[in-house]
Amino acid sequence: MLNPKKLDMAYKRYRKNFVDGINFNDIKEKYDISKSKIESIVESNAIEKDHILLVNLNKIFSYYLSQWKNDVLISGGYKAEGLKNMQKVVFYQCMGQDLYKIRYPQMIIEYSFRGVIVALVHFTMFGWEKEENILFDFIVEHFGSNLLEANDENRHTWFLLELYLQYRNNTIMGTKEKVHLNVKEKFKNAGLQCGLIPEDLDVYSEVLERWSTPSSEEIENLVGKMALYHSQLASEIGQLGEFGDFRYGFYPFEILFLLYVRKQMDLYVPKQFEDLLMNTPEAKMVFGDPEPYPEWDPLLLQIDNFYRKNYPEYIPNKHGVLFR
Incomplete structure (x- = not known):
């Protein structure tokens, strides 16, 4: 039973964490320290040290996480720029990591x-x-490899x-239904770690069976x-727990994604909610349709340009201009 x-106390602690715990100015200072490291490598074209660029993407992510919380959670605004840049950084972490799968396996x-799944659904929204x-x-290419280990215990991630997959009519490992169970079985047969993958998805199993229901009462x-x-x-x-983190603890993105998918399919979507969450x-x-791309972070742009210049096999090189 919900207390x-x-x-309410947990939400106040969640918000307070980004006021007294993780101060925006402190995060900005760490971002500036990373700036000098990145610029030094880029300006000298130090390929032997360029894995440091990939490592420092985390500082850029943290900067925009703090910006998002400051703009929305603390100030009560609705600017999604920080959130958009967070997901963009995850994308480039994946693109950069792909370059080192042989050099630094x-x-x-x-x-x-x-x-990565959170970034995927946000790109969709x-x-x-x-x-x-x-x-x-x-995701498809590296699913279950050391570049994307999927031994994940979070039920909402599998949901x-x-x-x-059902919305886009795509598959992972040949399936788009009961994905967690099929993946768990295939990983087990392949000798891959799968012990954390849940056997059941709790409420999400019921939702997956009925997410496209035409009944307004049922979806509510x-x-x-x-x-x-x-x-x-x-x-x-x-x-420790599924929504016990301060990054997304009170951000119901899994519910928002369900509502987005239903809206795209012209199905009834609840407009008002009584609960705190x-x-x-x-x-x-509120996201636009489509949502405008955020302004490029100058450090992220330098990293992207560096990889484009030095690595023909860099995935974004195959796709031209991105995020513009």
């Missing part, structure tokens, strides 16, 4: 399976189809992936169950 007082990956397709191709009930599930886990903010500033952001 409303506990949820044991290199630590700076992104997660969950993070933003209407950035070209970049979405490139990222999906990367998002399966809903995306399903969304309510999703919000309750998310809220119960977000109540444990700061703890669906009434946070992050939940109330």
Whole structure:
């Protein structure tokens, strides 16, 4: 049962984390330190050190995470620029990592399976189809490899992936239904790690069976169950768990993606919600159709240009201009 007082306290702690805990000015200072490292490598064309560019993408991500929280969560605005740049950085982490799969095959990956799927569904919601397709191709090519280990315990991640596949009529490992179970079985047979992949998706299994229902009452009930599930886990903010993180703890992107997909298919979408989760500033952001690309971060642009110049096999080189 959801404890409303506990949820409210958790939300206040979530917000306070980006006021007193992770100060925007402190993050900006770390971003500036990375700037000098990146510019030094780019200006000297130091290819032997260019993996440092990839590592420093995390500082750019953190900068825009902090900007997003400052603009939306703290100030109560609806600017999605920070969020858009966060997902864009994840894209370039994947594109850059692909370059080092032979040179540094044991290199630590700076992104997660969950993070890549989150970027994919946001590209979809933003209407950035070209970049979405490139990222999906990367996912398919590297699924289960050391570049994209999919031994993920988060139920909402598997829900998002399966809903995306059904919406786009695509497949992963030959399936778009009960994806988590099929992947788990195939990974097990291939000797790949799969112990964290859940056996069931809880409320998300029910939603996947009925996400395209024409019934307004049924979809409202399903969304309510999703919000309750998310809220119960977000109540444990700061703890290890599915929605216990401060990055996305009270941002119901899995529900927003479901509503986006239904809207695109001209199906009924609830407009009003009574619960706290669906009434946070992050939940109330409105995306354009399509959403304008964000202005290029100068450091990210330098990194992209460096890789384009020095590596013909760099994936973006095959696709021309991106994010413009």
